[in-house]
Amino acid sequence: MSDLRDRQLAHLTRPGSRPALVVVDVQRDFADPDRLRAYGPTDAALAALDQAVTRIADLVDAARAADVPVVWVELGSDPGRPWRAGNWLRGGDYDALMSPDEPCVLGTPGAEWYRMGPAEGEPRVVKRAYSGFLGTDLEERLHAACCDWLTVVGLTSECCVYATAQDAVQLDWPVLVPRDATAAYDLDVHAAALVQLGLNVAVIGDTDEVVDLWKKAAL
Numbered sequence: 001m002s003d004l005r006d007r008q009l010a011h012l013t014r015p016g017s018r019p020a021l022v023v024v025d026v027q028r029d030f031a032d033p034d035r036l037r038a039y040g041p042t043d044a045a046l047a048a049l050d051q052a053v054t055r056i057a058d059l060v061d062a063a064r065a066a067d068v069p070v071v072w073v074e075l076g077s078d079p080g081r082p083w084r085a086g087n088w089l090r091g092g093d094y095d096a097l098m099s100p101d102e103p104c105v106l107g108t109p110g111a112e113w114y115r116m117g118p119a120e121g122e123p124r125v126v127k128r129a130y131s132g133f134l135g136t137d138l139e140e141r142l143h144a145a146c147c148d149w150l151t152v153v154g155l156t157s158e159c160c161v162y163a164t165a166q167d168a169v170q171l172d173w174p175v176l177v178p179r180d181a182t183a184a185y186d187l188d189v190h191a192a193a194l195v196q197l198g199l200n201v202a203v204i205g206d207t208d209e210v211v212d213l214w215k216k217a218a219l
Contacts, residue, residue: 025161030156053203055207077106129165149174153177153182162193
């Protein structure tokens with residue numbers, strides 16, 4: 001297994017390889033502890049979430065310093081276009097209007113980035129479901145930036161990070177997910193998500209390894 005991983009990482013750092021950082025849903029409704037009561041996180045889960053947000057911000061800073069493109073993927077819930085299958089899944093009523101508790105409604109404080117945000121010129125991709133690729137121009141933006149492989153970070157590991165990373169690999173990008181730069185509202189759910197990601201979607205690493213890979217790719 002270590003030999004396989006060595007080959008995978010060698011591919012990512014081959015001459016001319018261009019990485020990108022994709023930051024998913026680090027928004028107030030998903031990351032601010034004051035807004036997470038409905039998810040029922042324990043104190044340990046909140047502490048892990050706080051640490052993950054810190055590491056994501058560290059990666060954003062490192063990417064900018066290394067001239068690695070940073071792409072921001074954010075949920076923008078639109079009351080005029082409710083996600084009806086989501087309504088059905090969560091509440092059983094396919095035709096319901098958007099709930100007032102819907103996260104990250106466009107134009108509300110809950111949709112704002114939390115403890116970080118795009119710099120001038122960094123692309124923002126607004127989605128209405130789980131994957132950053134579904135119904136957006138994310139794929140086109142990454143191709144336009146000539147990106148060869150992606151580091152996907154953000155919230156949450158079992159949901160939007162998983163969906164975005166899975167679509168990325170199916171669209172033919174190698175994906176690396178740092179375990180310390182994503183989180184879930186339950187520690188066991190997060191551990192299970194990392195197992196699933198590692199089985200079928202991504203190489204699992206950590207923030208320090210990602211930064212080292214970016215430096216090697218730049219040589």
